[in-house]
Amino acid sequence: MTATARLEAPTPDNVLAACALEVAPEQKRFVAPVAQSLAEAYVHPETAWPRLICDGERVVGFVMAFFGVPFDHDAHTPGAPPRSGLWRLAVAAGEQGKGYGRFAVRAVNEEIRRRGGTHSSVTWHAGEGGPEEFYLRLGYRRLGPTEDGEYLGELDLTR
Ligand SMILES: CC(C)(COP(=O)(O)OP(=O)(O)OC[C@H]1O[C@@H](n2cnc3c(N)ncnc32)[C@H](O)[C@@H]1OP(=O)(O)O)[C@@H](O)C(=O)NCCC(=O)NCCS
Structure with missing residues (x-):
């Protein structure tokens, strides 16, 4: 990763x-294709924040945050506050292990703070080759599993 790493909004x-x-190929079961994420962002313009992870001229990854949304997972918890966090994250196969994932998570969490949020949430599927270790390494606390068999991770941004 170089000093020119940055997030860019989607453009023509x-x-x-x-x-x-x-x-x-073996990671595809852990994350939706970017085109699907962009379609979801299109129909949820008020809560989705899709960004390309770029470095120099290269697009090396994609991240999509969500802000202030009641979680399906909280449906049985009356009064549960809306959450913000990571909706999608994918770093291109040849660009992994260079710090882009961590960079994107930090940038999203900075944006959550800027909007007054205090926690960052994410869900992931457990399994060989999955992102669990990555999130735990970044400080997310594992809560769950949820009813869908996913794990919910949460990071306190006030510490
Ligand atoms: C998970 C993913 C986003 C990580 O991105 P990345 O750019 O490779 O991660 P980074 O290089 O920023 O790694 C940050 C740290 O996590 C560690 N790490 C990353 N992936 C890891 C993994 N699968 N297992 C263990 N550690 C991992 C790195 O070694 C690094 O550790 P450090 O503290 O020693 O530096 C990327 O592997 C990916 O796109 N996976 C496929 C899609 C996916 O699972 N997305 C998440 C959906 S919820």
Whole structure:
């Protein structure tokens, strides 16, 4: 990762490069394709925050945050506050292990703080080659599993 790493909003110039981004074949079960995420962002413009992870001229990943949404997982918890966090995260197969994932999570959490949020939430599927260790390493506390068999991770941004 270089000093030019940054998040960029989708534009007519970069959107196809974002859609072409692929994780390793065995990782595909852990994250939806970028085109699907962009379609979901299109229909949830008020809560989705899709961003390309770029470095120099390269699109190296994709991250999508959500802000202030009641979680399906909290449906049985009366009064549960709306959450903010990571909706999608994918770093291109050839660009993993260089710090882009950590960079994107930090940037999302900075945006949550900027909007007054105090916690960052994420869900993941457990399994060989999955992202669990990555999130635990970044400080997320594992809560769950949820009813869908996913794990819910939470990071306190006030510490
Ligand atoms: C999970 C993912 C986003 C991580 O991105 P990345 O750019 O490779 O991660 P980074 O290089 O920023 O790694 C940050 C730290 O986590 C560690 N790490 C990353 N992936 C890891 C894994 N699968 N297992 C163990 N440690 C891992 C790194 O070694 C690094 O550790 P450090 O503290 O020693 O530096 C990436 O592997 C990916 O896109 N996976 C496929 C899609 C996916 O699972 N997305 C998440 C959906 S919820």
